Amino acid sequence: MSPSPDAPALAVDRARPDDFARIGQLTCDVYLDGGLASAAYGEQLRDVAGRADRAELLVARDDEGRVVGSVALVLEGDFGEVTESDDEAAFRMLVVDPAGQGRGIGELLVTACLERARAAGKRRMVLSTDRRMTTAQRLYERLGFTRLPERDWQPAPGIDLLVYALDL
Structure with missing residues (x-):
């Protein structure tokens, strides 16, 4: 969904250390309180500094500079836990403030x-998502991602992750 013409402007940039507390709280609120992840x-959800050391941590800011979304982009290393070659990038922990959902923040x-x-x-973007994250899956499919069921995996017993990919 694209933002409406009268929606506040949004910008994406790299997270700063002073954003970390907000990102950690937002991520826990969405994943834990939303029933999308176990306690x-x-x-890991609260370890924003650790994510920033292992990935390019991006944030979406509203027109007042508030963080309204975040994602960890993995361009190298194994933090993505789903890449299989140096040609692949991944992203993790995509989160949008529930008050801002439906404004195109996740897509941005x-x-x-x-x-x-x-x-x-x-050459390829890959990601893994929990079966319960159906809103995110609809976004990925709308953007052209396709399922790679042969790469689905379980980071822990009872946690089944679906893998999606998009050739770049």
Whole structure:
């Protein structure tokens, strides 16, 4: 869904250390309070500084500079846990403030990841998502991602992740 013409302007940029507390709270609120992740995953969700050390942490800001969404773009290394070659990029922990959902924030963040991955010379974007994250899956499919069921995986017993990919 694209933002309406009268919606506040949104911008994507790199997260700053002073954004980390907001990103951690937002991520926990969406994933844990939304029933999309177990409490055991909470420590990783709160470790924003650790994400920033292992990925390019991007944020969407509203016209007042508030963080309204975030995503960790993985261009190298194994933090994505789903890449299989140096030609692949991944993103993780895509989150949008529930008050801002439906304004195109998630799409804006995914598009920023795709543009940055292309600029880095990557040939494919891959991601994994929990079966319960149906809104995110609809976004990915609308943007052209397709399922790679042969790469689905379980990071822990009872946690079944679906893998999607998009050739860049």
